[in-house]
């Protein structure tokens with residue numbers, strides 16, 4: 438990380454602090470900030486050096502594109518062109534909110550921001566602090582989740598500091614991220630509108646608004662070989678070539694080993710504890726909103742408690758459950774117990 442960073446400034450959410458945070462972004466610095474999904478690590482999206490320092494601070498591979506955040510519809514045209522009708526219709530209904538659209542990038546946006554793709558993921562967050570920061574910075578803000586690469590995404594400012602203290606210029610200490618998993622990423626630039634990353638906004642919601650059935654990127658249906666059901670179109674993990682570059686990396690991993698359980702989770706716990714393994718169970722019942730809000734935060738809490746093995750009860754993969762199971766399976770490296 439840049440040597441000029443000596444200490445990470447803790448900022449509040451009042452006007453003066455947001456203005457200060459905006460200045461830091463304009464000067465090419467890095468500011469972590471709350472959004473409704475997870476905390477983001479923000480940099481001036483149009484400043485190549487600033488964006489490069491985000492990759493450095495996170496230890497993130499540089500072909501993994503960033504999501505660019507705007508605060509008003511009028512800011513869209515400066516960074517992308519030829520927005521398709523379906524994306525536009527969904528933006529009108531769902532922005533500000535937890536959905537990112539993949540659009541055709543304009544040349545002013547550096548390759549560093551888009552991971553050298555000619556498309557750009559853009560989102561307008563509903564969190565007021567996030568939008569106030571973008572407005573104060575007077576430019577679009579590139580922001581991946583504010584965690585070290587590979588770790589669970591942060592949903593509190595404490596979780597941000599756990600990974601990033603001393604590596605970034607400032608953090609805005611806002612409230613807990615209410616949704617708790619990252620935005621849905623929708624790509625309408627190809628022949629078939631496709632969800633590249635499932636999130637709070639589901640395919641069902643998109644169909645209700647537009648009448649259109651969107652596809653899922655094939656990589657989202659990847660399952661271990663022994664679980665493949667030839668009729669459901671799922672691919673093997675070995676064929677895992679996701680369209681969304683970020684999806685190929687190790688993700689959401691706590692220090693503890695994670696296993697997803699589809700059967701008797703208490704039995705799993707008993708057997709592990711009998712072997713002297715420090716074990717915990719995460720069971721959210723069928724409350725998918727609770728699961729989304731707490732899953733990443735719970736993984737971090739269990740790491741702090743030095744738990745060695747975490748059993749997570751599988752959710753029904755309907756609606757939001759599908760999005761959460763995507764995160765759960767990744768955090769477990771697709772290790773599932775039936």
Ligand code: TXA
Pocket residue numbers: 472474475476477478501502503504537539540551554556557558560562580581582583618619620622633634680681682683684
């Ligand atoms: O909820 C969120 O989206 C959070 C908050 C901070 O807004 N941000 C976030 O960013 O999750 P990040 O960097 O952790 O995830 C960005 C992912 C990439 O890894 C990639 O999978 C996808 O979004 N993505 C971004 N731009 C893309 C593009 N042009 N084409 C395909 N996928 C893209």
Ligand code: MG
Pocket residue numbers: 581582590
């Ligand atoms: Mg992330």
